[in-house]
Amino acid sequence: MPLCTLMFAIVAVLAAVGLSPAQAAATPLLTQPRCAGPAPSVDVFKAGGLPLADWRENLEFDGRGRLWVSHINNSQVEGYDASGRLVATIPVPSPGGIRRGVDGLMYVNFGIGPADALTGKPSGLMRFDSTLDRPTASVFATLPGGINGLAVDGAGNFYFGREFAPSVLKVRQDGSIDQAWTDAAGVFGTNGVTVLGSELYATVLVHPSSPVARVPLADPGAHATVADLSPLPVLPKGLDDLEARGDALYVTAFVSGELLRVDRATGRTCVLVSGLITPTSVRVPVGFGDADPARELFVTEASGRIVRVRT
Structure with missing residues (x-):
């Protein structure tokens, strides 16, 4: 979730009822049961700073021993090794979603901050080669404002959440917009996106019931809701990015401070x-x-922390 007007509105609502974001995370807002089995362990991989000021927005592993994190407030992408040591920084203006492409390069959204939208600065997609000792990012595509989240399918196409637009945005491997697909994928107000096989999953930020949507890549018009994660009248969870692993989706909830597990087939959460x-x-x-891909997850926070969850 970028530093957008909606986020500041959520923080303002919390303040109005006497809660800071950290207090909201500690306040019982559970509308789903705890997941069965032993409670996961949560360890701090990277310490944070001042909440909402030290905002780490997204992360991706390059498969070569590096973790890459978009630090939106510092306008840079950070590279870490498995010991937690910072090994690289790459200037990227207001970076957001970051993913490895099918070509092995790293791709990252840019220009997603509120100042970019207000001043008309461009937004889009940059890329860099993580195998270099000192990687630098270059613009791959200039795109409409309001993009957020990033996913890549097996053919190399890119998908973006769009918080105040009527659909997920699809960009082809050559950087051009697939307008027909985009028009058909009519899920309004998406944030995080991820692809697993032939399906795209997206969180919806602007709907009070906090839905997660499924969009078939070959038939985007057949999109449907997988689950509503904030049954009314519960305070919206403020869904952010998500990940798919096996039969489950793992969804971050910015406002409620939760990591949720959603069964992809049944929607049980x-x-x-x-x-x-x-x-x-x-x-x-x-x-x-x-790190064990079958048992571990890494999570970024707007507090600046990166945490490791062992299930």
Whole structure:
């Protein structure tokens, strides 16, 4: 979830009822049961700073031993090794979603901050080669404003959430917009997006019931709701990015401070972790030291923290 007007509105609502974002994360807002089994362990991989000021927005593993994190307020992408050591920084204006492309390069949204929208600065997609000692990012595509989240399918196409637009945005491997697909994928107000096989999943930020949508890549008009994660009249959870692993979706809830597990087939939802501080994205570790992709997840927060969840 970028530093957008809606986020500040949510923070203002919390303040009006006497809650800081951190307090909201600690306040019982559970509308789903705890996930069965032993409680996961949560360890801090990278310490944070001042909440909402040290905002880490998204993360991705390059499969070569590096974790790449978009630090929206510092306008840079950070590279970490498995020990937590910062090994690289790459200037990127207001970076957001970050993913590895099918060509092995790293792709990252840029220009998603509120100042960019207000001043008319461009937004779009940049890319860099994470194998270089000192990687630099270059513009791959200039895109409409309001993009957020990033997913890549097996053919190399890119997908973006759009918080105040009527659909997910699809961009072809050559950087051109697939307008017909975009028009058909009519899910309004999406934030995080992820692709698993032939399906795209998206969180919806602007709807009070906090739905997660499924969009078939070959038939985007057949989109449907997988689950509503904030049954009314519960305070909206403020869904952010999500990840797919096996039969489950793992969804970050910015406002309620939760990491939720959603069964992709049935929509049944449980709370895997609560008490997080404004979580923004979640990824399965790939090729990252001794991290286990079958049992671990990494989560970024707007508090600046990066945490490791072991299930």
